[in-house]
Amino acid sequence: MDSGQAERMLNRSDISIWNDYREKNPDWVPDLSGRTIAGDMRGANLRGANLCGTNLTKASMTYVKLEGASFSEETAFPQMYDATSRGATFIPDCELDPHGTNPDAPQVFYVESDKPFTARRNLTEICKDVSGSILVCDPYYGTGTFVGLGALLHCDEIRFLTKIPDGKESKTGILPRTLLEFVKEHRNVEFRAHAGNDLHDRYILTDSELIILGHGVKDMGNKDSLIIRIPANYIQDTVDAMRTAFDQKWLSAMAIS
Secondary structure (H helix, E strand, C coil), X not given: CCHHHHHHHHHCCCHHHHHHXXXXXXXXXXXXXXXXXXXXXXCCECCCCECCCCECCCCECCCCECCCCEECCCCECCCCCCCHHHCCEECCCCCCCCCCCCCCCCEEEEECCCCHHHHHHHHHHHHCCCCCEEEEECCEECHHHHHHHHHCCCCCEEEEEECEECHHHHHHCHHHHXXXXXXXXXXXXEEEECXXXXXXXXXXXXXXXXXXXXXXXXXXXXXXXXXXXXXXXHCXXXXXXXXXXXXXXXXXXXXXX
C-alpha cells in the first residue's frame, strides 16, 4: 500500500480494514508524511508511522496507537493532543513524502503489452482498497472480463455496463455459459447491455475516485495502455456528471444473463 492509498483508507475511516492490513503486513511502515487525514481514526494502529508534516487537526484520534511513530514541527495534531505521551517521537529534521505536497494528485500506471497476467495483478493491487458500490463502464466484454473483475469482487456491489460481447466466444457458447456461472457465484455483480452507440471510454467509478482504463477489462495487458486513478474531490463535478449519465443508461439497459 502506498502513502496515497493509506491516506484514502484513513480518511474513509476504514479502521478495521487498516488494522487488519497492518496485522497481516507487520513489516510495512505507513508513510503519511505531508498528508492530510481528517477521518475517524479511533483505535487505528499507527505504530512506527512517519507523521512528519502530517495534518491531523480534523482527525479523531482517540485510542490511536502511536508507539514508535515520528512527527515534526510541521505535524499538526488535534487541539490539546499530546502525541509524545502516546509513544510518538519528535524528530526535527524527518523527511517528508515527496508526494505529500499534493496528496490529491492523480496516479498514472503504465500497462505493458503482451503481459495480461501482470496487468490484472496490477489492477488487483490498484483496486484492493476500493470499496462500496462500484460502477464499471466497458463497451466490450468476454470471458477475460470475469477474470479482470476479480480485482473488485470484495466490493459490496458491482454494476457492469457494456454493449458488445466477444463474437467468437458467443458463437461457441462459452461466453453465455461462463457469464451464467459467474453471476451465480457472485451475486454482488450485475451485467447490463446498453442499446445506444454512446459507450466509448472504459472506467471504474467509486464513491471516492475515478479509475480510467486505457484498455478494456477483458483484454487488459494485450496492448500498451494506461490506468489513471483520480480522487473524486479532484474532479467532483465531472464525477457527478458521469454518475448521473451512468445511472440513466443503466435504467434503460437490458439485463445480461
